[in-house]
Amino acid sequence: xxxxxxxxxxxxxxTVTDTSAIRSITVLxxxxxxxxxxxxxxxxxxxxxxxxxxxxSEYLQKNIQLYGIRNNIELTPAAAAHFVRRELAEAxxxxxxxxxxxxxxxxxxxxxxxxxxxxxxxxxxQRPFAAHGxxxxxxxxxxxxxxxxxMDLEEAKDLIRKCLQELHHRFIIxxxxxxxxxxxxxxxxxxxx
Amino acid sequence: MVGKNCVAIASDTxxxxxxxxxxxxxxxIFPMTDHTMIGLAGLATDVLTLRDQFxxxxxxxxxxxxxxxxxxxxxxxxSSTLYEKRFGPYFVEPIVAGLxxxxxxxxxxxxxxxxxxxxxxxxxVVGNATENLYGMCEGLWExxxxxxxxxxTISQALLNAVDRNALAGWGAxxxxxxxxxxxxxxxKARCD
Numbered sequence: 204x205x206x207x208x209x210x211x212x213x214x215x216x217x218t219v220t221d222t223s224a225i226r227s228i229t230v231l232x233x234x235x236x237x238x239x240x241x242x243x244x245x246x247x248x249x250x251x252x253x254x255x256x257x258x259x260s261e262y263l264q265k266n267i268q269l270y271g272i273r274n275n276i277e278l279t280p281a282a283a284a285h286f287v288r289r290e291l292a293e294a295x296x297x298x299x300x301x302x303x304x305x306x307x308x309x310x311x312x313x314x315x316x317x318x319x320x321x322x323x324x325x326x327x328x329q330r331p332f333a334a335h336g337x338x339x340x341x342x343x344x345x346x347x348x349x350x351x352x353x354m355d356l357e358e359a360k361d362l363i364r365k366c367l368q369e370l371h372h373r374f375i376i377x378x379x380x381x382x383x384x385x386x387x388x389x390x391x392x393x394x395x396x
Numbered sequence: 397m398v399g400k401n402c403v404a405i406a407s408d409t410x411x412x413x414x415x416x417x418x419x420x421x422x423x424x425i426f427p428m429t430d431h432t433m434i435g436l437a438g439l440a441t442d443v444l445t446l447r448d449q450f451x452x453x454x455x456x457x458x459x460x461x462x463x464x465x466x467x468x469x470x471x472x473x474x475s476s477t478l479y480e481k482r483f484g485p486y487f488v489e490p491i492v493a494g495l496x497x498x499x500x501x502x503x504x505x506x507x508x509x510x511x512x513x514x515x516x517x518x519x520x521v522v523g524n525a526t527e528n529l530y531g532m533c534e535g536l537w538e539x540x541x542x543x544x545x546x547x548x549t550i551s552q553a554l555l556n557a558v559d560r561n562a563l564a565g566w567g568a569x570x571x572x573x574x575x576x577x578x579x580x581x582x583x584k585a586r587c588d
Contacts, residue, residue, distance in 0.1 A: 288444070292441055292444075292445055320418060320419075322413060322441075324439065324440070324441040325441040326411070326439075326440035326441045326444065327444060328411060328418060328422060328440075330418075330419060333418070339416060343416070343417075
């Protein structure tokens with residue numbers, strides 16, 4: 204029921220997460236933040252089993268921060284993505300697997316922006332755009348139709364607006380609020396659409 | 397597929413979560429040595445895990461033994477790696493294709509998810525569209541094909557097989573391994 208979207212633009216990655224905490228048929232909360240900052244230029248957004256997602260993403264967050272402190276160098280988004288995959292893959296074949304789907308967005312000073320799609324089975328792919336959950340059924344086709352490489356921020360926001368409009372129009376679940384975050388060379392910031 | 401002093405290995409490039417296509421450019425064939433490649437069909441997470449494991453094992457073999465791993469050896473490495481997880485298997489069916497590093501004798505084989513090796517002199521198929529692939533290969537393959545003819549044969553077999561399978565396709569990649577070089581070509585396929 205949750206919605207995660209991500210899109211790589213010219214020099215930034217934009218990620219969208221819904222802000223509803225849902226349990227069974229009840230909405231518990233309308234301002235849940237489903238993202239964690241891994242390092243100044245790496246952000247993960249997550250969906251899945253409520254406890255697992257937060258537990259796992261904070262575990263990643265603290266370990267990546269620890270790496271940064273110990274080695275005095277920020278883990279690149281690619282390295283962070285592979286670290287995440289490994290942790291998730293090892294947990295998958297143990298008794299306590301994490302039921303968490305992730306999108307990792309990051310900005311590397313040398314390689315530019317990147318977006319990684321990681322599902323709860325620890326399959327990892329780098330994508331220009333990606334989605335998790337039911338909204339993927341609606342939004343990936345919107346992306347396929349309207350996405351172009353090297354979009355600027357305004358164009359990307361426009362496309363995201365189109366996606367959310369489609370969700371409001373067609374998706375049976377009511378997702379009233381979304382949090383939109385941008386990762387670029389200056390770090391991570393939340394923006395209004 | 398085996399040719400005359402050459403082998404070919406090919407795969408589609410789709411990655412999907414059930415019926416939803418996630419990526420149209422997901423590699424499933426990985427070079428292990430100059431003359432050997434491994435193709436992994438199945439659960440994407442295990443494809444990535446096993447790719448890394450086999451890379452590690454092949455490199456360690458190279459360092460320890462100071463010689464290149466032969467495809468036949470790699471097949472047994474693959475088999476034992478998979479059988480180690482007999483009661484909680486990796487959901488992957490591998491194909492090993494290559495030329496012997498010394499004799500350049502062609503070698504292909506595939507295994508099931510728990511590492512039972514199937515050696516073949518002609519062709520092996522694994523994955524989602526096996527029924528279609530068996531039919532196509534049975535119809536098109538003939539012995540002693542030259543590299544270019546082998547390329548055409550394997551490409552036609554793969555493309556026509558995945559076009560009749562809803563869960564496969566979205567592009568294809570073909571590698572033809574000859575003693576001199578590896579010819580890699582990306583094929584356009586139906587994307588619908």
